[in-house]
Amino acid sequence: MDVYETEEQQVEAIKSWWKENGKAVVLGAVIGLGGLYGWRFYQGEIQAGKEQASDAYTQAMTALESGNDAAVADVKAFIAGHESSQYSVLASLQLAKVQVQKGELDAAAEQLNWAIAKTSDEAILPLAQTRLARIYAEQQKFDQAMTELDKVTAESWKAxxxxxxxxxxxxxxxSAAAREAYVQAQQLGTSPVVQMKLDDLAQ
Structure with missing residues (x-):
């Protein structure tokens, strides 16, 4: 680094440096601040979008629970409009539940398949997979039901x-294979319900 003998030389050096680099410094500051404010704006928009999706989800679910005739169409519209959000997956699970209650098993299976394809959430995915397996079993599509069960990899769901x-x-x-499965379930996690099923098979 240069050593300046007088303050005047230092001042002149600063002036000279500023003349050469001042515009770049100002431009860099503007870009930096612009980027910061742009990022904050972007984050704000994301948060606002999440809140909007949350509100819309709550409204759709309230309508679905009320049994409103237009509720199913509203929920489907919500799902279509929020495909990239996990709220759409949750809405799809709830819609499938209502469809099962109405006996609309094909429609429910379609919703669950969609939810499974759209999520990797370790809490949601096995729930959707086991519900779909139940629907297939109800439809006597036993091979498909077993295939769906085999896809569940979460340890907490093994039992x-x-x-x-x-x-x-x-x-x-x-009955023999069913008993083996129940015994395996008991070994993975003790359950009074499973024990009752085993007791029934023993009679």
Whole structure:
């Protein structure tokens, strides 16, 4: 670094440096501040979008629970309009539940398949997969039901999967295989319900 003998030389050096670099400094500051404010604006817009989606989801679910005739169409419109949001996946699960209650199993299976394709959430995915397996079993599509169960990889769901596997096997009339599945479920996680099922098979 240059050593300046007098303050005047230092001042002149600063003036000279500013003349050469001042515009770049100002431009850099403007770009930097613009980027900062732009980022904050972007984050604000994302947050506002999340809040809007949350409000719309709440309204759609309230309408669905009320049994409003237009509710199903409203929920489908919400799902279509928020495909990139996890709210759409939650809405799809709720819609499928209502459709099952109405006996509309094909429509419910369609909703669950859509939800499974749209989420990787470890809390939501196994829930949707096991519900879909139940629907397939209800439709006597047993191979599809078992295939869906095999896709559940979450450790916390293993016991539930084996219990459901036992239910499906029992529905098919295979009591011995059903018992094995229930025993496996009990070993993975003790459940009074599974024990009752085992006791029933023992009678």
């Amino acid at each position: 539930k999967v084996e219990e459901l596997r036992g239910d499906i096997l029992l529905q098919q009339g295979d």
